[in-house]
Amino acid sequence: xxxxxxxxxxxxxxxxxxxEWMDDxxxxxxxxxxxxxxxxxxxxxxxxxIDPDYTHTTGKKAINRINNNLLYHPDxxxxxxxxxxxxxxxxxxxxxxxxLGTSESFIAGGFYKPKSSLLKSIRQAIDYNGEEFVEIxxxxxxxxxxxxxxxxxxxxxxxxxxFSQDHRFIELLRxxxxxxxxxxxxxxxxxSDFDDHVIEVYKELLPFRQxxxxxxxx
Numbered sequence: 001x002x003x004x005x006x007x008x009x010x011x012x013x014x015x016x017x018x019x020e021w022m023d024d025x026x027x028x029x030x031x032x033x034x035x036x037x038x039x040x041x042x043x044x045x046x047x048x049x050i051d052p053d054y055t056h057t058t059g060k061k062a063i064n065r066i067n068n069n070l071l072y073h074p075d076x077x078x079x080x081x082x083x084x085x086x087x088x089x090x091x092x093x094x095x096x097x098x099x100l101g102t103s104e105s106f107i108a109g110g111f112y113k114p115k116s117s118l119l120k121s122i123r124q125a126i127d128y129n130g131e132e133f134v135e136i137x138x139x140x141x142x143x144x145x146x147x148x149x150x151x152x153x154x155x156x157x158x159x160x161x162x163f164s165q166d167h168r169f170i171e172l173l174r175x176x177x178x179x180x181x182x183x184x185x186x187x188x189x190x191x192s193d194f195d196d197h198v199i200e201v202y203k204e205l206l207p208f209r210q211x212x213x214x215x216x217x218x
Contacts, residue, residue, distance in 0.1 A: 001035035003100070003190045010081060010102045017077040029066075036083050036100075037063055043195065044087055047096070047202055053210075057089040094213050096202060105189055107198065109205045110179030110212055113152060118216045123160060123173050125215030130169035136207050145204050146180035178212055180205070 009032045013022070022029060040059030048054045062085040068076040082101025089095040097108045111118060126133055136142060137149070156174040159165045163173050182201050188194060 001031050003186075003194070006032050006036060006083065006100060007102065007186055007190070010083070010100075013079055014077075014081050014102055017079050019078055022079065033063070033066075033083075036085070040085055040087065040098075043198060046195070046199060047087060050199065050203065051088070051206065055088050055090050057087045057095075059085070062087050062089060088209075090213075094209065094216065096205065096209070098198070100184075100189060105184040105186060106181045107184065107201045107205075108150075108179055108181040109209045110150075110177075111216070112150065112177050112179045113154070114176075114178075114216075119176060121216045121218060122178055122212060123163070125211070125218070126169050126172050127163065127167070130172065133172070133211055134169070136211060139207075142204055142208070145182050145201065148180070149175060150177050150179045150181055152177040180208065 009028060012025075037059030040057075040062050044057055044059070044062070048056060064084040064086075066080050066083065068078060068080055080101070081103055082099055082105075084097065084099045084101075086095035086097045094111055095109070099106050099108065111122065114122070152175075154176045156176070158174075159167065159170060160173055163170070167173060182205075184197075188197060
């Protein structure tokens with residue numbers, strides 16, 4: 001099994017997105033899933049070697065369910081079009097997320113639409129030491145790899161409660177998502193360079209994630 005095989009399975013699944021097809025191809029699914037879990041286990045060890053504060057995360061813990069939650073999203077297909085997994089995982093948010101899918105593949109990190117208590121903590125950290133966060137965001141190598149914070153379309157039009165409209169970091173304080181994304185091509189994922197690229201992205205993302213994880217742990 002390989003990442004090429006993983007994408008082949010996902011394409012077939014999207015053409016036949018039903019429980020009946022999945023039941024008929026359960027063995028194929030488990031071969032792909034087990035391959036991805038094994039790869040995640042290997043990457044887990046590699047990342048632990050370069051980051052002394054890394055939280056070991058087994059592939060089985062890291063990988064997300066391939067089923068969509070139809071109870072909350074009844075309009076979605078039965079199965080997702082991707083395999084998602086979060087390494088360096090103390091909580092599901094703030095982890096190092098790897099998304100391999102038919103429509104898009106990417107690596108991401110940070111907090112996407114965090115709950116209000118976490119959002120409040122991040123805003124307080126920016127209020128107290130926004131200079132450090134801006135320095136991380138403006139680092140040329142970081143900007144080249146991530147191209148700015150993800151725009152969730154839900155930023156406030158005014159200042160959040162407790163902050164002045166003319167706060168020097170008002171544009172950051174208005175945001176409700178503090179996450180970045182690095183897009184991947186299937187050509188890269190299926191190449192021999194993929195592991196090294198993942199490690200490179202992890203290293204570049206680390207100061208950003210450390211800042212946010214420290215903010216929410218205070």
